[in-house]
Amino acid sequence: MTLEHAQLLDALREVELPTLGHFIEDGFVDPRVHPVTRSPQLVGFARTLDLREPDAYEVNRALLAARPGEVLVIRVAGGAHAPVGAVTARAAIAQGAVGIVVDGPVTDVQALRETQDRLAVYATGLTARTTKRTGALAGSAVDQPVVIGGVPVSTGDLVLGDAHGVLVLPGGRIDPEVLSAAQASDRDEPELLARIAAGESLASLLPIGP
Numbered sequence: 001m002t003l004e005h006a007q008l009l010d011a012l013r014e015v016e017l018p019t020l021g022h023f024i025e026d027g028f029v030d031p032r033v034h035p036v037t038r039s040p041q042l043v044g045f046a047r048t049l050d051l052r053e054p055d056a057y058e059v060n061r062a063l064l065a066a067r068p069g070e071v072l073v074i075r076v077a078g079g080a081h082a083p084v085g086a087v088t089a090r091a092a093i094a095q096g097a098v099g100i101v102v103d104g105p106v107t108d109v110q111a112l113r114e115t116q117d118r119l120a121v122y123a124t125g126l127t128a129r130t131t132k133r134t135g136a137l138a139g140s141a142v143d144q145p146v147v148i149g150g151v152p153v154s155t156g157d158l159v160l161g162d163a164h165g166v167l168v169l170p171g172g173r174i175d176p177e178v179l180s181a182a183q184a185s186d187r188d189e190p191e192l193l194a195r196i197a198a199g200e201s202l203a204s205l206l207p208i209g210p
């Protein structure tokens with residue numbers, strides 16, 4: 001990872017996702033994929049898994065492929081089986097992964113919360129219906145592009161997450177002007193809030209046109 005790269009990741013860990021929402025329109029995952037853990041801001045590179053069948057062996061293949069700093073991004077066809085729970089989460093952490101995003105449910109919720117400082121987990125909900133050792137996917141699902149909450153994701157895309165949900169940046173890129181505009185907005189907002197709280201005229205604080 002270059003220094004520039006590391007600085008970008010650091011900046012993305014600091015910027016507020018809702019601030020990026022003022023400047024970016026695409027890439028926000030549908031809010032039905034929501035945080036299951038109370039974790040630090042998530043920033044990492046996607047490692048995708050397209051679970052067309054609820055095949056537990058294929059989940060293990062994705063875990064073996066995961067690299068430090070990655071986020072497992074899993075689409076669950078049918079949305080009824082949990083591919084992630086206590087064992088998966090611990091294995092992901094052992095591989096250095098920083099998050100898991102599932103378009104589908106997860107399980108073992110208590111265990112997921114115990115490791116929430118190290119692994120952010122996003123999902124559509126909870127279920128006790130888990131994956132099975134069927135081998136149905138036979139190694140065909142890791143690194144396949146997926147659509148998660150309406151957003152296409154490929155291995156190597158940047159995945160951001162906070163308490164509000166998940167944002168995907170295709171190709172791991174963000175327009176530097178967008179990032180600096182968001183950083184400036186974050187810097188300026190506390191003063192605006194203070195001025196509103198102090199009773200300053202709203203007409204002078206809230207623009208109503210360009």
Ligand SMILES: O=C([O-])CC(=O)C(=O)O
Binds near residue numbers: 082086089131132
């Ligand atoms: O095997 C699964 O489907 C998920 C699970 O329970 C775990 O990771 O512990």
Ligand SMILES: [Mg+2]
Binds near residue numbers: 085086087107108
């Ligand atoms: Mg389990």
